Amino acid sequence: MVNISKSFNNVEANKNITFCVNYGEIYALLGENGAGKSTLVNILSGVYRPDSGEIYVHGEKKRFGDPRDSINSGIGMIYQHFKLIENMTATENIILGQKLGHIINKKKLRKTIIDISEKYGFKVDPDKYIFDMSVGEKQNVEILKVLYRSADILILDEPTAVLTPQETEKLFKILLKMKEQGCAVILITHKLQEVMDISDRITILRNGEVVDTVQTSETNQKDLTAMMIGKSIDLSIERHPILEKEVILEIKNLCLVDRDGVKRLDNISFQVRSGEIFGIAGIAGSGQKELCESIQGLERRKKGQILFKGEDIARLTTREIFERGLRISFIPEDRLGMGLVPTMDIVDNVIMKDYYLQKGIFLDRQPARIRSEYIVKILNILTPGINYPVNRLSGGNIQKVLLGRELDSNPDFLITAYPTRGLDIGSSRRIYNELNRQKMKGIGILYVGEDLNVLLNLCDRIMVLSQGKVMGIVDASRMTNEKLGFMMLGGKE
Amino acid sequence: MDISFFTAAIVAGTPLVYAILGELITEKSGQLNLGVEGMMLIGAVIGFKVAIVTSNPYLSLLGAIFAGGIGALIYGILTISLRANQIVTGLALTIFGAGFASFTGQGLIGEAVPQNIKLFFENFQIPFLGDIPVIGPIFFNQGILVYMGYLSTIIAGLYLYRTQIGLNLRAVGENTAAADAAGVKVSFYKYIHVLIGGLLCGLSGAYLSLVYIPSWQDNITAGRGWIAVALVIFCKWNPFLVLCGAFLFGGLDIIGFRIQKYEFNISQYLIDLLPYVVTIIILILISARKSQLGAAPANLGATYFREEK
Numbered sequence: 001m002v003n004i005s006k007s008f009n010n011v012e013a014n015k016n017i018t019f020c021v022n023y024g025e026i027y028a029l030l031g032e033n034g035a036g037k038s039t040l041v042n043i044l045s046g047v048y049r050p051d052s053g054e055i056y057v058h059g060e061k062k063r064f065g066d067p068r069d070s071i072n073s074g075i076g077m078i079y080q081h082f083k084l085i086e087n088m089t090a091t092e093n094i095i096l097g098q099k100l101g102h103i104i105n106k107k108k109l110r111k112t113i114i115d116i117s118e119k120y121g122f123k124v125d126p127d128k129y130i131f132d133m134s135v136g137e138k139q140n141v142e143i144l145k146v147l148y149r150s151a152d153i154l155i156l157d158e159p160t161a162v163l164t165p166q167e168t169e170k171l172f173k174i175l176l177k178m179k180e181q182g183c184a185v186i187l188i189t190h191k192l193q194e195v196m197d198i199s200d201r202i203t204i205l206r207n208g209e210v211v212d213t214v215q216t217s218e219t220n221q222k223d224l225t226a227m228m229i230g231k232s233i234d235l236s237i238e239r240h241p242i243l244e245k246e247v248i249l250e251i252k253n254l255c256l257v258d259r260d261g262v263k264r265l266d267n268i269s270f271q272v273r274s275g276e277i278f279g280i281a282g283i284a285g286s287g288q289k290e291l292c293e294s295i296q297g298l299e300r301r302k303k304g305q306i307l308f309k310g311e312d313i314a315r316l317t318t319r320e321i322f323e324r325g326l327r328i329s330f331i332p333e334d335r336l337g338m339g340l341v342p343t344m345d346i347v348d349n350v351i352m353k354d355y356y357l358q359k360g361i362f363l364d365r366q367p368a369r370i371r372s373e374y375i376v377k378i379l380n381i382l383t384p385g386i387n388y389p390v391n392r393l394s395g396g397n398i399q400k401v402l403l404g405r406e407l408d409s410n411p412d413f414l415i416t417a418y419p420t421r422g423l424d425i426g427s428s429r430r431i432y433n434e435l436n437r438q439k440m441k442g443i444g445i446l447y448v449g450e451d452l453n454v455l456l457n458l459c460d461r462i463m464v465l466s467q468g469k470v471m472g473i474v475d476a477s478r479m480t481n482e483k484l485g486f487m488m489l490g491g492k493e
Numbered sequence: 494m495d496i497s498f499f500t501a502a503i504v505a506g507t508p509l510v511y512a513i514l515g516e517l518i519t520e521k522s523g524q525l526n527l528g529v530e531g532m533m534l535i536g537a538v539i540g541f542k543v544a545i546v547t548s549n550p551y552l553s554l555l556g557a558i559f560a561g562g563i564g565a566l567i568y569g570i571l572t573i574s575l576r577a578n579q580i581v582t583g584l585a586l587t588i589f590g591a592g593f594a595s596f597t598g599q600g601l602i603g604e605a606v607p608q609n610i611k612l613f614f615e616n617f618q619i620p621f622l623g624d625i626p627v628i629g630p631i632f633f634n635q636g637i638l639v640y641m642g643y644l645s646t647i648i649a650g651l652y653l654y655r656t657q658i659g660l661n662l663r664a665v666g667e668n669t670a671a672a673d674a675a676g677v678k679v680s681f682y683k684y685i686h687v688l689i690g691g692l693l694c695g696l697s698g699a700y701l702s703l704v705y706i707p708s709w710q711d712n713i714t715a716g717r718g719w720i721a722v723a724l725v726i727f728c729k730w731n732p733f734l735v736l737c738g739a740f741l742f743g744g745l746d747i748i749g750f751r752i753q754k755y756e757f758n759i760s761q762y763l764i765d766l767l768p769y770v771v772t773i774i775i776l777i778l779i780s781a782r783k784s785q786l787g788a789a790p791a792n793l794g795a796t797y798f799r800e801e802k
Contacts, residue, residue, distance in 0.1 A: 047674065047799060066799075068676035083671035085664050086791065095657070096664050097675030102657045145675070 013039040015208045017053070023152065026175060026185045028195045028216075031205035032228055032424040037188045038080070040205070041155050045077035046070035057153070071097075073153075076146030080157040082138050084130045091126040094145045116147050120177050122170065135284060136167040143174065154178060155186045160194060164283060165452070165485035172198050190228070190425075192221045204228055229425060237432050237457040239477070240440060248274040248413055248444040249295070254304035254314075256290050256468075264290040265302070266468045274412070277435065277445045279459030279476065281452065283488050287468040288448045289333065292415050295446070296330045297321050308413070322354075329406035331399075333417035333448070339402045342391035346372045346383065349390060350405050375404030379434070396427030403434060414438060417448040432458055452481050466490040498744070498751055499631045503639060506736075506743025508533075508697045508705060510642040512721035513728060513735050514649055515693030519565075520725060521653060522686040523666035525794040527583030528568055529694050530718025531590020536561040536695030537702040537713050538594040544606055544703055550613040554699055561695015562688055564590060569687040573680055576796045587718065594713070601709040606702075614638065614704045638700050643736065645693070650732040662686060666790030669797040679797060694718070716769070723772045726779055729787035742768050 014036045021027045031037050042048040044055065046064035055062050057073045064070045070077070084093050091109050113126045117140075124140050133141070139159065146154060156175075160168045175185050175198065187199060195202055196216060204211040204227040211227045249272040256265035265287050272278040280288055293299040295306055297318035306314040308328070313321050321328060332338040340349045351368040358364055372386040379400040383393055390398055399419060406414065416435070420428035435458070439445060449455045455462055456476050464471040464487040471487040512529055519526045526532075540557030547553070568586050571577040614636045618624075623633040632643075653659040664672040665682045673679050701713050720742060728734040749764040 045674070066676075066678075067674050068678070071676045077674065079674065083668065083674045085667040085671055087667065087788070088660075088664070092660055092664075093671075095660065096672065097661060097677045098657060104655055104657060104660065 013208050014043070014050075017205070017208075017210055019203050019210065019213065021153070021184045021186055023184045024179055024182045025200045026179050026187060026198055028199035028202045029186065029188045029205060030190065030192075030195055030202055030224060030228060032190055032426075035205040035228075036208035037205055038157060039208075041077065041157055041186070041188055044070065044155060045075060068097075071149060071151070074151050075153045075155065076149060076151030078139070078142045078146060078154070078156045078159060080159075080161060082142055084138055084141060086131045087129060089127050089129055090124055090133075090141045090144070093130060093141055094126075094148050096145070098149075113144060113148065117144060120147065120174050122174055135162045136164075136170070139163070139167075139171065152182070153184045153186070155188070157188045158190075159187070160189065160191060162284060162450070164488050165481050166489060168194070192224055195224070196221060237429075237454065238436060239457060239460070240436060242273060242460055243275045243440065243442065246274050247271045248309060249446075250305075250307040251295070252305040252307070254291070254294060254302060254306065256287075256294060256299060256302045258290075258301065264468050265294065268304075268465075268468075268470055270463055270470070270473055272413075272444045272446060274444045275439055275442045276461070277439055277447050277459045279455045279462040280446065280448045280465060281455050281462050281484055281488055282465035284450070286465040286488075288417065288465060290468075291465070292330065292332070292417050292446070292448060295415060296328060327409060327411040328413045328415065329409060329411035331402055331406055331414070331416040331419055333421065335398055335402050336391060340390050340398065343389050345387045345389055346376065346381075346401055347386050349401065350375070350408070353405060353409060371408055375401065375408060379404045380430070396423045399423060399427070399431065403431065407434070407438065411443060413444045413446070415446045415448075418450060419447075420454070421450070428454075452484050456481070456484070464488055496627065496630055498747070500634070501747050501751075502740055502744035503631060503635060504705065504743070505746045506740040507639050507642050508700045508717055509721055509724065509739035509742055510646065510735060511693045511697035511700065512718060513724045513739055514645055514732060515561075515690040515697065516721055517725045517728065517730060517732060517735065518649060518653075518686050518693070519690030520730065520793055521662055521666045521790060522683045523669055523790055523792045523795065523797075524569075524572060524683055524687050525579045525583065526565065526568055526586070526687060526690060527580060527722060528564060528586025528590065529721050530714055530716070531587035531593075532561045532564040532691050532694035533698035533701070533714045533718045534590040534594035534712075535564050536698030538597045538601070538698075538709070540695070540699030541601060541604075541606070541702040541709050542597065544610050545601065545604055548607040548609055550610045550703075553610065553703060554696065557699030557703075558692045558695045561691045561693070561698065563691070565687050565691020565694070568691070569684050572796070573683045573687070576798070579794050579796070591712070595711055598709050598711065602711065604709055606707040610703060611707065614707075636704060638696075638704060642739075646732050646735045649735075653732060663790070666792060669792045669795065670799075673797070673799060697721075720768060720772055723776055726789070727775050729779075730789065731787070742771070745771055 017040060029037050029040065039048065043050045046067040046069050049065070055064065057075070062069070062073055091106070091113060094113060095109060110126045113124065117124050122140050124137065124144055130138060130141065159171060163171065178185055187195070189195060199216050201213060202216055202219065202224070203213040204224065206228060252269050254265055254268040258264050268291065280291070282288055290299060294302045297313065297316055297320070302314060304314060305312050308326055311326070313326065336342045341352070347365055347368050350372050351363065351365065355363055369386060375381065376383060376386060381397050381400045381404070383397060390401055393401070403419065420431050423431065435445060435447070447459055456479055459476045461473055462476050462479065462484070463473045464484065466488060467490065471490065512533060516526065516529050536557040539560035540553045543556035544553040564586055568582055571582045572579045616634055616636050619633040619640070623629045653663060661672065661677045662682055664675070665677060665679055669679055698714065702709060706713060724738040724742065727738045745768040748767060749761060752764060
């Protein structure tokens with residue numbers, strides 16, 4: 001790729017980016033969120049058209065008008081958010097978009113697919129539906145899809161974001177096999193450890209520009225961080241001791257069966273003390289969402305006891321909990337869907353939480369305005385003003401608005417689900433610091449996380465969920481990544 | 494109930510077969526076209542007009558199919574190329590179709606279909622199959638368009654589930670972005686299948702005005718287009734179930750006439766309500782059940798922008 005540039009609404013996502021990849025090499029594009037990695041690969045896969053610049057494949061100049069052109073040049077893309085069709089089988093997904101006019105011959109396809117997967121050493125059931133698959137299996141299907149088209153340039157966008165350490169290891173084995181077979185593998189990530197482990201060369205992006213390209217063998221994590229962020233920062237997260245010992249939340253035998261009759265939570269019991277950050281680990285869909293919503297009063301089908309400051313709130317609605325003066329704040333994972341109203345401004349989003357406490361027919365916005373100004377100031381939110389729609393803010397700032405609103409109500413307990421998802425290192429750090437500050441104030445915090453390193457460093461104790469069951473509650477300071485991953489996959493402690 | 498009731502139910506259900514199939518194929522591409530009623534009306538009136546003018550059955554059918562296709566094309570340009578809201582565009586198409594049919598059909602009221610066209614659509618027995626007791630007289634002693642209806646559902650089923658094009662089409666409706674990333678020409682697929690839907694709706698209209706009624710009257714479809722939209726859900730987007738849905742509702746449609754001779758003390762209006770009431774009940778039952786398979790195409794009704802962030 002030579003001199004690629006692309007901008008969205010006057011924001012330059014890529015500025016004159018040039019890089020080259022050789023066959024038989026694993027090449028990493030490293031950068032923070034918003035550095036322009038995804039834009040760049042979307043250009044390479046034909047989804048976006050560059051404003052300027054040229055792409056050469058095998059020394060030949062190419063123009064990618066749509067994804068079809070890119071596929072025909074032997075480029076295979078594995079997207080961060082899988083592009084799979086949930087209610088089709090693996091086979092159907094793999095052959096999607098192939099040459100027309102063929103009657104589908106299931107038997108022959110089955111064999112081809114099994115042959116390819118054996119060649120690279122992974123297992124896929126061709127007749128399994130995608131909605132029945134784990135994240136790791138889905139990724140295997142994505143990779144097979146690309147191999148089936150005999151692509152020799154593979155692009156993986158944040159492939160390990162959703163994988164457990166064990167699954168990651170398997171993926172890397174497959175990637176190394178591909179490298180042996182002479183494929184070019186482009187790995188896009190912000191995880192330094194992985195880059196160091198597996199890549200041959202690294203290009204670092206920052207603010208849409210190339211900072212440098214280095215040989216992996218000649219660099220280290222510290223230098224890479226400095227190049228990614230522009231300055232060297234401390235990556236460690238502090239863990240403060242728990243000050244209070246009083247139990248604020250106790251859950252006893254919580255069960256939940258959803259409307260399809262599937263057991264989402266199975267006999268869950270645990271305690272959280274005030275001034276403690278209680279982590280919840282598990283692969284996506286292990287019951288984290290259901291647990292958060294049960295405590296908060298959104299989920300009505302649960303059975304069991306939820307004792308908050310000794311009072312059973314299991315049968316109460318969100319508003320009833322609030323009206324009893326029990327301050328539970330909830331930062332849901334879907335911040336624009338459940339947390340905030342995307343098209344409304346900060347003031348209206350702030351007022352939503354307690355508008356009904358006001359008297360009279362009309363809303364008085366003045367107090368909310370003052371609170372909004374305060375939130376913006378204290379959390380350092382970058383916005384043109386408090387009357388600016390929240391969906392036009394960046395991900396980090398949106399999260400800060402939500403966090404600010406929830407903390408502003410002086411909660412006794414805070415539930416956060418993936419609060420740093422999609423945020424860059426800087427913004428994540430500020431969120432962790434804020435959580436730690438709340439912890440010191442004596443607030444109990446339930447932290448649902450996906451990055452195991454963060455869970456291990458930030459939380460005091462971690463509960464591991466697998467398929468709605470508790471696999472164990474462990475002391476974070478005496479735990480390792482691998483053990484945690486093993487438990488997430490359903491292994492008992 | 495005698496066999497003639499079931500034979501008549503098939504006839505009454507045939508316009509639904511084409512309309513449901515048309516809407517089903519359209520929806521598989523992720524486009525929700527609520528203009529079925531409109532396209533049927535346009536097809537019905539154009540087919541009838543051509544029949545009066547030319548007395549040629551082939552030209553009448555072609556005219557109706559073509560007219561339905563034009564309606565679908567308007568919808569396609571607005572929703573696929575110009576990315577207008579699909580619901581609003583579909584409703585507009587229905588309103589337009591109703592107005593167009595009333596206006597064009599003004600001078601046609603009371604006219605009858607020419608004799609040779611009636612003859613063309615006459616019932617005939619299929620050898621062997623027609624001799625089977627009970628099933629033969631009900632299913633295989635019908636007009637040409639009824640047989641074509643059977644055939645279309647089977648072809649559509651094989652097309653959707655056994656061919657690569659059908660797979661690509663379903664992918665477009667299920668996850669447009671994934672299909673696009675896999676190199677499927679999304680807009681092209683949408684256009685073609687919206688168009689096929691329109692052609693079938695036009696044919697459905699022609700069956701009403703040329704065979705079923707067979708003369709011209711205002712609002713000749715009488716809400717059948719809407720029932721077809723609902724029956725797509727009843728059929729779980731599966732072409733092989735289209736015949737069941739269509740013939741069941743064909744039966745409900747005519748049960749009013751049949752029941753008269755038994756002198757029940759039920760108001761005629763209540764009986765005429767039956768198809769609509771059953772539609773509502775079925776929709777409620779189906780929406781209460783949630784399952785991954787047999788659900789609507791996931792991206793149904795969504796407008797697709799490739800570069801959306």
